[in-house]
Amino acid sequence: MDTFKRLKEFYLPYKSYFIWSLLALFIVTGMTVLYPVILGFTIDEAIEGERYELIPYLVLAIVVTMGIKGIAVYIHQYLGDMFGINSVYKLRNRLYKKLQFLPFRYYDNAKTGDLMSRLTGDVETFRFFLSFGCAQLVNLVLLVGFSMAVMFYYSVPLTLVTMVTLPFLAIVVSKFDKRVHPGFQGIRKSLAKLNTKVQENVSGMHTVKALSQEDEEINRFSTSNEDYRKKHIDISKIWGNYFPLMELLGNLSAVLLLAYGGYLVIQGSIQPGQLIAFFSLVWFIIGPIMNLGFIINMFSQSKASGERLLEILDEEDRHDPAEGRTIIEGEFVGEVIFKDVALTYGNKERAALSDITFEATKGKTIGLVGATGSGKSSIIQLITRYYERNGGEILIDGRSIDEYSLKELREQIGVVLQETFLFSSTIRDNLAYGRPDASMDEIIEAAKRADAHEFISQLPNGYETVLGERGLGLSGGQKQRIAIARAIIMDPSILIMDDATSAVDMQTEVKIQEAFREVMKGRTTFIIAHRISSVKQADEILVLEDGKIVERGSHSELLNNENGQYRRIYDIQNQDQEYVLQQA
Numbered sequence: 001m002d003t004f005k006r007l008k009e010f011y012l013p014y015k016s017y018f019i020w021s022l023l024a025l026f027i028v029t030g031m032t033v034l035y036p037v038i039l040g041f042t043i044d045e046a047i048e049g050e051r052y053e054l055i056p057y058l059v060l061a062i063v064v065t066m067g068i069k070g071i072a073v074y075i076h077q078y079l080g081d082m083f084g085i086n087s088v089y090k091l092r093n094r095l096y097k098k099l100q101f102l103p104f105r106y107y108d109n110a111k112t113g114d115l116m117s118r119l120t121g122d123v124e125t126f127r128f129f130l131s132f133g134c135a136q137l138v139n140l141v142l143l144v145g146f147s148m149a150v151m152f153y154y155s156v157p158l159t160l161v162t163m164v165t166l167p168f169l170a171i172v173v174s175k176f177d178k179r180v181h182p183g184f185q186g187i188r189k190s191l192a193k194l195n196t197k198v199q200e201n202v203s204g205m206h207t208v209k210a211l212s213q214e215d216e217e218i219n220r221f222s223t224s225n226e227d228y229r230k231k232h233i234d235i236s237k238i239w240g241n242y243f244p245l246m247e248l249l250g251n252l253s254a255v256l257l258l259a260y261g262g263y264l265v266i267q268g269s270i271q272p273g274q275l276i277a278f279f280s281l282v283w284f285i286i287g288p289i290m291n292l293g294f295i296i297n298m299f300s301q302s303k304a305s306g307e308r309l310l311e312i313l314d315e316e317d318r319h320d321p322a323e324g325r326t327i328i329e330g331e332f333v334g335e336v337i338f339k340d341v342a343l344t345y346g347n348k349e350r351a352a353l354s355d356i357t358f359e360a361t362k363g364k365t366i367g368l369v370g371a372t373g374s375g376k377s378s379i380i381q382l383i384t385r386y387y388e389r390n391g392g393e394i395l396i397d398g399r400s401i402d403e404y405s406l407k408e409l410r411e412q413i414g415v416v417l418q419e420t421f422l423f424s425s426t427i428r429d430n431l432a433y434g435r436p437d438a439s440m441d442e443i444i445e446a447a448k449r450a451d452a453h454e455f456i457s458q459l460p461n462g463y464e465t466v467l468g469e470r471g472l473g474l475s476g477g478q479k480q481r482i483a484i485a486r487a488i489i490m491d492p493s494i495l496i497m498d499d500a501t502s503a504v505d506m507q508t509e510v511k512i513q514e515a516f517r518e519v520m521k522g523r524t525t526f527i528i529a530h531r532i533s534s535v536k537q538a539d540e541i542l543v544l545e546d547g548k549i550v551e552r553g554s555h556s557e558l559l560n561n562e563n564g565q566y567r568r569i570y571d572i573q574n575q576d577q578e579y580v581l582q583q584a
């Protein structure tokens, strides 16, 4: 029950729906039990007693009973649904909000398919229990309670005889539940696997095709699909084995009732109409008991789902003690100073960065070069505070980076990554993503600077062209230019280009960099690049190796160091170029 208790903030505000729905259910159960009572009375009094004048009143009573029941069912279902729907609406919103503010390290290990299934499947299971399962449980208790009360009222011995098979039925039901529950869990897991397979396949379709893995992917899918099919068949077999047994026990109860009840009628202890009423009432007990397995199963499934949702809600939020604070007033140039900064990711033993010291003063452009894994992007992760440093100090415009709220800090930083993510919406929306209030003129101006205006104008719907998921339909270079324009629109004080121009040709790169120089006058720019030509113009270039700065200086200064790493990279790239030119 702890899971439900911990999720109470989501459903308790709507408890009045639940209470009214239960009251309506109370009426439904009362009317359901009343029906056989009227039937019994009709047989005993109106037919056997030959008081035919009662019949119109009894018909009216049945019509009224059914009418009240109909209205009560409607109210019960409607309010039950309102209870579930509103509760999970709040829960879904909270989960989504949580996902927005979870730290980056959470996403390092998170699986998209798993998160998707939690936010949809698990939330839905929880809703179903709130809307339906919970009331079913109460319904069961009410129906069994009401029916038994009437039956005991009619005849205690007949009730006891009829109940003889019930303990056996309860044992079969509990055995059934024990077998069917893991079966359902297996189905859920298998479905989650199937979903992940499909999601990864669609997301990685380029890789699948590039490596000609279509047939293997089909085989892998078939394996998962086969597993899913098998799990369903297993459940059917359990059903097939237990359901007839449950039916048999239920019917045995009815046979006992007819045999002993018939005997009592012959003896004159009970009326025939009472026996018929009994016959209906006993199914109101047997039916719910047979359903008990399902209801228990629904309960345990929703408990499991609730736990999976709580796992997300319990995750530690990103740490932002300065949240809500605004400290930037007037001019902000985005000067970045690192003093002996160190970073070690999560549980890793090796430091990704150590002793990083540099000053990116007003208007400076800093270039970062070094081999893969040398720590270039990690420096950026610290400036944007996607990750927190483990040592040293970072100052932005003279203040410790910790003094800024994450929102305020990130509003000042424009980041263009190598991998551009574009949302499946219009180009215009994608461009204005960081500043939705940007005017069309500003958007076009930024696109022109990023050399994107021309190709956007040539698209059938121009800026209103809707992109496919992940921007499919555009070339890598086009996507990058959109990302660059997106950063320009943000009018950032600090601009970061993490290998951002690798997908555009050198000519375009020069154009974009010139445009940036114009935009970033008096502000700070970081350029991470593998191509020396991309950082040549930087005021200072930092050369990284194993998380440390091994060389620093301007392009010409670094070239003068004949044995330096920078010179070595330069020579290799130059040789490549000469080789290419010779081959041409």
Ligand SMILES: Nc1ncnc2c1ncn2[C@@H]1O[C@H](COP(=O)(O)OP(=O)(O)OP(=O)(O)O)[C@@H](O)[C@H]1O
Binding pocket: 108, 345, 346, 348, 352, 370, 371, 372, 373, 374, 375, 376, 377, 378, 379
């Ligand atoms: N999120 C992360 N969690 C754990 N380790 C990480 C994470 N990001 C990077 N690392 C590790 O930190 C080190 C530095 O990585 P970083 O991405 O900064 O290198 P880089 O110089 O930018 O490389 P590249 O040129 O390939 O982008 C690497 O050893 C990498 O495996």
